[in-house]
Amino acid sequence: MKQFVENRIKFLLLPLVIIAVGVVMYFVHGGFNFDIEFMGGIRMEVDMGKDISNDEISDAVSGVLSENGIEGKVTVQKSGESGNHVVIKTPPVEEEMKTTIFNELKEKYSLSDEAMLSVSSASASFGLEVQQKALLYTLLAILCILVYIAIRFEWRSAVMAVMALALNVLVMAAVYTITNIPLNTTFIAAMLTVVGYSINNTIVIFDRIRENMKFRKKNVTVTDLVNRSILETMGRTINSTITTLITIVLIYILGVSSIKEFALPLIIGIAIGAYTSIFIASTFWAVWRESAIKAKAQAALERKNSKKK
Known part of the structure; x- marks a missing residue:
């Protein structure tokens, strides 16, 4: 069986490298290339x-x-x-x-x-208002996702899903600094699109994990169960991502510059979103959940031993 959970740190390196390059280019370009919608x-x-x-x-x-x-x-x-x-x-x-x-x-x-x-x-004041609203809407979207995942699954799943989304957003921001694309409301639209698409992939994997957890045998660890769940859903996630990317790549190739500015971050965001859904959110959740199970078992054992004394 593929060891996705065991290699989670290696999988985390790709988005971290992109973000690191983005940070370097941020200082090279002197910050984000804000469009007039944000700066006036x-x-x-x-x-x-x-x-x-x-x-x-x-x-x-x-x-x-x-x-x-x-x-x-x-x-x-x-x-x-x-x-x-x-x-x-x-x-x-x-x-x-x-x-x-x-x-x-x-x-x-x-x-x-x-x-x-x-x-x-x-005006500059209008640009400031746009920035504030964009930030507000983004935070509201993430908050709604956090609540939804926590209700449908559990709070650990919600935290890991939001962590993966944060990586997606940071990677998209890094792409904007690397390519020096003007940062405007198109970025907000692309970011929210990627957030919605990525969370869909994450839910599919967590849903399969939840179903498999119901029938988990005592000799099957959470790590093994998550590795199997990822394998079972990977084909669906990759296929749906590829079909979506084909359409957006064609839009990028045939579109004018303003369309390309929207399509390029979308391509990167959807690709990295599928990546984090498969290799980041579920794998780190597995480690967290397994440590919680072990801690609970250890606490129960200590209580049992204390009663004997």
């Missing part, structure tokens, strides 16, 4: 008329801002099927500066007045 700023959609690299457009806009004493990160994304439309995001600027930025692009790339497709802005 300007969003301009412009028809460039031809395919121009994002870096070239970013340098042009950054140059205008620097000349006017404005510091901050400028991000450029392709939009639309042709690749000629770009979405430019800048720090908060005055109305006149929006015109100055567009005039620079218009002059440099011979654009018409109609090339400015849309422009919108978000």
Whole structure:
């Protein structure tokens, strides 16, 4: 029989390595690449008329801002099927500066007045509100999951499930820092999607463990039972994960940049979610449950011996 529980520390290394790389890249990039939805700023959609690299457009806009004493990160994304439309995001600027930025692009790339497709802005206070709500909704989702698992199974299962979810979220955050993808509400959507998908896999495994525990013989340890339960559910978990990933990978390949920013963390999150459901949540639960059984048996033995005395 495969020794999943016995190798739990080895399985834990993969997400920890990804998280460690993410921490390093966090400092390399100077923190998360927060989008204007979180930090406030300007969003301009412009028809460039031809395919121009994002870096070239970013340098042009950054140059205008620097000349006017404005510091901050400028991000450029392709939009639309042709690749000629770009979405430019800048720090908060005055109305006149929006015109100055567009005039620079218009002059440099011979654009018409109609090339400015849309422009919108978000205040820093709005960005702070979005951050607070995103954090609140995430915590509420995790709390609901914790309560549900505790009621349906037991509190140890709930703790291990949430631990696995925490690893998933940290890995996704690490992917965002490694790839320097802008952190916006898309991240929250992807994260909550992964949380929901991962907990489904975890429930399947814990449900099988619970059923097998009902018929556990005295000579069968919890470790052996969990190893067998993982084997019995692994095929289902892997197959459902692969079919889901195929769809999302196709979306990533065929989608525009904004869709790819959602699909890439989703791919990583769903893959690591299946991994933690199989190899982390249930294996660490087994060790915890077995130690609790041994402690209970030891306490009963001590009480029995004390009565004899």
